[in-house]
Amino acid sequence: AQSVTQPDIHITVSEGASLELRCNYSYGATPYLFWYVQSPGQGLQLLLKYFSGDTLVQGIKGFEAEFKRSQSSFNLRKPSVHWSDAAEYFCAVGGGATNKLIFGTGTLLAVQP
Amino acid sequence: KAGVTQTPRYLIKTRGQQVTLSCSPISGHRSVSWYQQTPGQGLQFLFEYFSETQRNKGNFPGRFSGRQFSNSRSEMNVSTLELGDSALYLCASSAQGATNEKLFFGSGTQLSVL
Numbered sequence: 001a002q003s004v005t006q007p008d009i010h011i012t013v014s015e016g017a018s019l020e021l022r023c024n025y026s027y028g029a030t031p032y033l034f035w036y037v038q039s040p041g042q043g044l045q046l047l048l049k050y051f052s053g054d055t056l057v058q059g060i061k062g063f064e065a066e067f068k069r070s071q072s073s074f075n076l077r078k079p080s081v082h083w084s085d086a087a088e089y090f091c092a093v094g095g096g097a098t099n100k101l102i103f104g105t106g107t108l109l110a111v112q113p
Numbered sequence: 114k115a116g117v118t119q120t121p122r123y124l125i126k127t128r129g130q131q132v133t134l135s136c137s138p139i140s141g142h143r144s145v146s147w148y149q150q151t152p153g154q155g156l157q158f159l160f161e162y163f164s165e166t167q168r169n170k171g172n173f174p175g176r177f178s179g180r181q182f183s184n185s186r187s188e189m190n191v192s193t194l195e196l197g198d199s200a201l202y203l204c205a206s207s208a209q210g211a212t213n214e215k216l217f218f219g220s221g222t223q224l225s226v227l
Contacts, residue, residue: 032212032213042221043203043205043218043219043220044203044205044218046215046216092156094212095212098169099161099207099210099211099212099214099216100146100158100161100171101158102158103155103157104155105155106155106156
């Protein structure tokens, strides 16, 4: 079955600290992997995506993610968190000629001053 | 370039009624997808339309339906509303509907069923 697991429902970090959000997936074919961010009352914004090639991908706002096939993981990282990063983060998987994405349940990030 | 526009932004209905939500994709985009977001179930795929044809459908009852017009605008309809249909309904568009394209989301329609 196709699924995405985000084990951390809620994470709190201090401003300036590093961040890692975990994502594990189950997908029968070669996965296309995504991280989206959602601010309260807003739609989703794409942070980064992985299709093939270099397993470390760079995204917007200083985020990066590493694809590890052996661990079925696609963790999101940021070296120094800013207060404006407080939001909900969603990992998603998809594939093929379709926009159907399977999302994880999300991780709510709080940033302490 | 205008983004994905969803109307209305907020909607309150009562059980048993029906509702129609509208989505205008980015100009030139031919693919429109719909997602339901609830605190309990998270983001779930409803359906995808490409050039007026439904290309993919999620696991929702037949009360949920949609369509796409020749100008790529899309509507989704929910009939016989239930309390559990209360959710944020998100629309997303892309140029050709391929997974390797960037998906642009609207801000959603918040539906409350009383």
